[in-house]
Amino acid sequence: MATAPLASFEPVLPHGCTFTPQDWAILSRQWYPVALAREVGEAPIKARLLDQPLVLYRAQDALVIAPDRCPHRGVPLSMGRGNGRGVECPYHGLTFGAGGRCVHVPAQPQRSIPAQFHLHTYPAVERYGLIWTCLDPAATAPDTDAIIAMPHWDEAGFQQIVCPWIDIRGSAGRQMEGFLDVAHFAFIHSESFADPDNAQVPDYRPRRTAQGFEAEYWSNVANYPKGVDKAPPGFRWLRHFRCHVPFTATLEVHFPGDDRLVILNAASPVSATETRLFVPIARNFDTDQPVQGVYDFNRQVFEEDRAMVEAQWPAQLPLDPSAEAHLTADMSSMFYRRALRDLGLCGG
Ligand code: FES
Ligand SMILES: [Fe+2]
Incomplete structure (x- = not known):
């Protein structure tokens, strides 16, 4: 569900912004998750995105x-x-309802409420059990491709599991690259x-896509938790990565038979060096098992x-190709860094 801003306002860098102005301007046009849908109710919760402190709540179900x-007077809501x-x-009991409208001023309840008391809102959509937003003042609802498509999420037979978020004292770019590595x-x-004795990386070849790139990686590295081995001898595992720049990617793991596990890695950039990681998962096996086991693993x-x-x-991902040394096994990393450069980002 999308809510339109009540008034347009000039984009300004957040106080203490840790990004370069150019990177912030580019990144602020993208969509990111900032909370789990189940966390947000009538009581306000806080989040931070691209150094911008945010408050989230529901009013009249919006x-x-x-x-x-x-x-x-500037108190955090x-x-x-x-x-x-x-x-x-x-502080003084002003109340903000649906659409960010100020609906009550206890000190002068009979007077009309001027527009300056209403909140400038950001658009909000719920997808994959997460709340997504965009700081671009021109944004209202996401374009078709603005938010990554997660394979199988809505398919019959698939269980939807929204893991608790994980805070990381590192950049979204470094975390993303690790997920693709x-x-x-x-x-x-x-x-x-x-398997500690199985380190060699078979060749694979990523492909550019409109949103970033994808890579199909075949190997014999199992995806079962340690101690579980249900794959037939010689089984080759396919890990299909689909990257949507700047900071989301899905990994579809092809288990034996038609069993599938899809992991969405959504790295929300709290600041240039802090990340809140959201991980919704879809699977079509063990769907009767308690989700706590998935959370834990x-x-x-x-x-x-x-x-x-x-x-x-450095904490930020270096986008200059000569800044770090690369292996043939780093093909996905090379494609990822190039896709970020193509967005116009400078990085660390
Ligand atoms: S600071 Fe919020 S009501 Fe006065
Ligand atoms: Fe890893």
């Missing part, structure tokens, strides 16, 4: 996303509470699913990655 700042009519600011399994994921794998992403220097 989603509202706005700068986290009361238009009266996320400090407020839901009072049945909307979000009540804790097939050369680290034997080292980083040997506790969760990979997903957390284990992404925690293994997080240790690397938080340690990498």
Whole structure:
């Protein structure tokens, strides 16, 4: 569901912006998840996107996303509470309802409410169990290709699992590149699913797409949790990556038979060096099993990655091809960096 801004306003860099003005201008036109849909109710919650503090709430069943700042005296509205009519600011009790409209001013309840008291809202849509938004003041609803398409999500027989988010003290670009990287399994994921003695990366060839690139990676690295081996001898695993720049990608894992697992990696750039990672998952097997097992395994794998992403220097992904050395196994990384450059980004 989309909500239109009540008034247009000039894009200004957030206070303390950690991006270059050019990168911020490009990134602010993209759509990102900022919360789980199940987290957002009548009580306000806070988020941060591209250094912009946000408040999220629901009023009359409509989603509202706005700068986290009361238009009266600048108190964060996320400090407020839901009072049945909307979000009540804790300082003087102004209440903001659907569409960000100020609906009550306790100090002067009989007077009409001037437009300056209404919130400038951002558009909000719910997809894959997440709340997505865009900071571009011209945006209202996402274009067809603005948000990544997740294979199988809506198909009959597939279970939808929206894992809790993970905060990472690293950049969205570094995290994304790690998700697309097939050369680290034997080292980083040997506790969760990979074989430490199987490090060689078979050749693969990514293809450019309108949204970024895709890659089909065949190998014998299993995707079962450690200790589980249900694949026939010699089974070759297909991992199909589809990248949607700047910071989302899906991985469709082809298990034995027609079993499929799709992971959406949505790296939401909190700042240039901080990321909130959202991971919705769809699968057509074990659909009667409690989702907690998926939450736990997903957390284990992404925690293994997080240790690397938080340690990498520089924190921002270098887009200059000569800044780091590359392996043939890094084909996806090369395609990813090129796609980011083609967006016009400068990176770290
Ligand atoms: S600061 Fe919010 S009501 Fe005064
Ligand atoms: Fe990884």
